[in-house]
Amino acid sequence: MSRWQNYCGELWWGLWPLLLAHLLPNPLWGLEGELGGKVERTLVQVVAGPPGTLPQELGTDHARAEAVASHRQALGAGWSAEATVLAALDTLPSGDTRNLPPRKLEPSARVLEGWLGWEALPGLLTLGAGKRILQPSSAFSHKPLDWLSRSDDPDSREGRTGAQAALFGDAWSASVFAAPALAFDGTAQAFGLGRLGVHLGSVDVKALVLQYTDDSRPRGGLGLDGGWGDHLTLRAEAAADADPAKPRVDTLAGLTWTTDDQTTLMFEGSWDDRGQSGVTTGFARLAGNLEDRLTAEAWLKAESKAGSALSNLGGWVGSGLTWSAPTWSMEGTWLAAWGPPGTTAGDSALRWKVGLEVKTFW
Amino acid sequence: MPFPKIIPFVLAATVSLAAVTAEPIPDPTELLTKVDQRRFVPDMDFTLTLTAYKDSQVVEESALWGWVKADPQGTKALLAFVEPASTKGRKMLMDGPTVYLLFPKTRNPIRLSPLQVLVGQSSNGDVARASFSQDYDAQGLTSEEREGKPCWVFALAAKADRQGSAYRKVSLWVEKETLRPVAADFFGTGEQKLKHATYGDFRTVGDKTVAFRLDIGDGADPAKHTVLQYGKVGRQALPNGAFRRDYLEGWTPEMPQ
Numbered sequence: 001m002s003r004w005q006n007y008c009g010e011l012w013w014g015l016w017p018l019l020l021a022h023l024l025p026n027p028l029w030g031l032e033g034e035l036g037g038k039v040e041r042t043l044v045q046v047v048a049g050p051p052g053t054l055p056q057e058l059g060t061d062h063a064r065a066e067a068v069a070s071h072r073q074a075l076g077a078g079w080s081a082e083a084t085v086l087a088a089l090d091t092l093p094s095g096d097t098r099n100l101p102p103r104k105l106e107p108s109a110r111v112l113e114g115w116l117g118w119e120a121l122p123g124l125l126t127l128g129a130g131k132r133i134l135q136p137s138s139a140f141s142h143k144p145l146d147w148l149s150r151s152d153d154p155d156s157r158e159g160r161t162g163a164q165a166a167l168f169g170d171a172w173s174a175s176v177f178a179a180p181a182l183a184f185d186g187t188a189q190a191f192g193l194g195r196l197g198v199h200l201g202s203v204d205v206k207a208l209v210l211q212y213t214d215d216s217r218p219r220g221g222l223g224l225d226g227g228w229g230d231h232l233t234l235r236a237e238a239a240a241d242a243d244p245a246k247p248r249v250d251t252l253a254g255l256t257w258t259t260d261d262q263t264t265l266m267f268e269g270s271w272d273d274r275g276q277s278g279v280t281t282g283f284a285r286l287a288g289n290l291e292d293r294l295t296a297e298a299w300l301k302a303e304s305k306a307g308s309a310l311s312n313l314g315g316w317v318g319s320g321l322t323w324s325a326p327t328w329s330m331e332g333t334w335l336a337a338w339g340p341p342g343t344t345a346g347d348s349a350l351r352w353k354v355g356l357e358v359k360t361f362w
Numbered sequence: 363m364p365f366p367k368i369i370p371f372v373l374a375a376t377v378s379l380a381a382v383t384a385e386p387i388p389d390p391t392e393l394l395t396k397v398d399q400r401r402f403v404p405d406m407d408f409t410l411t412l413t414a415y416k417d418s419q420v421v422e423e424s425a426l427w428g429w430v431k432a433d434p435q436g437t438k439a440l441l442a443f444v445e446p447a448s449t450k451g452r453k454m455l456m457d458g459p460t461v462y463l464l465f466p467k468t469r470n471p472i473r474l475s476p477l478q479v480l481v482g483q484s485s486n487g488d489v490a491r492a493s494f495s496q497d498y499d500a501q502g503l504t505s506e507e508r509e510g511k512p513c514w515v516f517a518l519a520a521k522a523d524r525q526g527s528a529y530r531k532v533s534l535w536v537e538k539e540t541l542r543p544v545a546a547d548f549f550g551t552g553e554q555k556l557k558h559a560t561y562g563d564f565r566t567v568g569d570k571t572v573a574f575r576l577d578i579g580d581g582a583d584p585a586k587h588t589v590l591q592y593g594k595v596g597r598q599a600l601p602n603g604a605f606r607r608d609y610l611e612g613w614t615p616e617m618p619q
Contacts, residue, residue: 032447032451070466072451072614074616080614124603128612133469166608166612168608173608175608197607202460204473229475230475230477231475231477233474326423329448361450
């Protein structure tokens with residue numbers, strides 16, 4: 001089967017709910033899409049010789065065009081269907097500027113989500129099956145509770161295939177997501193994810209348990225967020241993996257302060273102990289409106305490995321400007337890595353990156 | 363990603379819901395409670411358009427569908443964003459001072475502070491969520507004529523647990539004969555007026571008389587104002603369970619009929 005046949009097959013499974021949606025009389029609240037293009041200039045350090053050769057700086061360009069369409073449709077009698085599909089053309093699908101692809105333009109298509117749901121008891125019990133993104137974390141810079149992101153990409157938008165039951169009480173909710181091992185979905189082992197959420201005054205607490213069907217021990221997590229007055233929101237998360245072979249504790253605490261003019265200042269701190277070495281991370285972000293449609297942000301992420309001196313910090317710094325209109329937006333960003341060797345950012349090949357992204361919406 | 367600029371006005375729409383009554387009550391607290399009790403239509407659903415002006419120029423237009431559930435503990439609202447395309451697909455739950463927003467193609471509603479969902483450069487939030495008797499103490503009641511109509515004028519001050527609110531004081535005009543809200547001025551810690559709201563286009567919905575139009579002006583810049591206009595107002599009920607954070611991701615809004 002050719003590559004294009006594969007892409008068409010993927011798209012078909014995502015498009016059928018969209019086609020079905022157009023045959024139904026309900027108003028199309030959920031039909032939405034975006035078309036975007038992005039260009040980036042990246043400077044990396046590469047070693048192009050035998051050991052001991054001094055690294056050289058290499059500039060590369062990366063362009064990507066992407067179309068995403070999604071739809072959510074009520075089917076009647078409590079049933080609903082939704083799907084999100086993506087098609088892209090990319091000059092650097094790996095994202096690794098040291099690993100250039102053989103073709104100059106790589107097409108790809110993915111079904112990010114496809115879900116059929118049924119509200120068995122209105123407001124009390126919902127059931128569903130299909131492909132769905134699972135994102136339990138409320139954090140921004142580091143997400144201890146997002147255990148099921150694809151690969152190591154925390155921004156992965158592709159869901160997992162499985163079935164879910166969710167129950168809603170007066171001030172609580174509980175759900176179970178069960179996923180079988182599916183080769184086509186890239187899930188090597190079946191797993192179950194249980195979630196319990198409790199609303200206590202102005203605080204939301206959630207507890208999670210993830211269990212694979214192998215003999216590994218379950219992973220547990222606890223998260224909470226709350227608000228204080230009109231200005232402040234707070235959040236904290238902790239996740240623990242009790243597997244003796246790979247013990248891990250991952251924690252985060254953060255806050256967002258909003259001023260009267262809607263400028264937001266965010267701080268997050270995390271400590272991720274992967275058993276071999278811990279990493280302490282601090283994150284700060286300042287964002288606000290320069291004009292009605294023009295927003296700006298700047299952020300700094302600093303990282304220190306366990307046992308390192310405080311002076312041995314590395315990290316990333318970045319900023320961006322975004323112009324937003326009703327049907328399109330444009331964003332310019334830059335990012336730079338800093339820090340001495342021995343830090344993640346210092347050892348990273350990436351030195352800096354600038355980018356421009358334009359999106360249209362419908 | 364900018365937060366939706368139309369949100370703050372949503373519950374403001376419910377502020378404009380008024381009922382016809384006749385008897386003026388001299389005690390300001392009791393009268394304010396009565397005005398408030400008649401402001402909300404329980405289990406209301408609606409379509410709403412919001413048009414922002416600068417001078418006479420339209421600078422932004424938005425549309426949403428909403429569902430409101432009011433009970434003695436407070437008011438909750440579910441919102442589905444319809445227009446513009448850049449915000450379409452967002453879903454929001456407003457539960458008292460707590461606000462949750464779910465972006466399209468994500469699964470975890472994020473918690474926002476009330477100020478994060480305000481309009482533009484100023485604080486419309488308390489205009490939007492003004493449940494006067496819950497958030498303010500009635501410190502005075504006077505009488506004056508406004509636009510030829512005898513009105514009660516309430517002097518309101520934020521309650522102790524709402525001192526973090528952007529609006530510390532409110533002047534509220536209520537028509538004596540009908541107890542309909544006519545206008546409100548919102549102030550911060552000083553004497554400068556931050557927002558001004560007027561209510562109009564009253565229509566009958568069930569046994570209530572509803573203000574289908576709310577005009578919110580910027581106290582600092584008289585050229586700026588936003589008009590909220592109801593299209594449909596109905597009594598379609600959503601179950602209590604729908605007004606929960608974890609329900610947002612599975613909720614499929616259907617256009618109010």
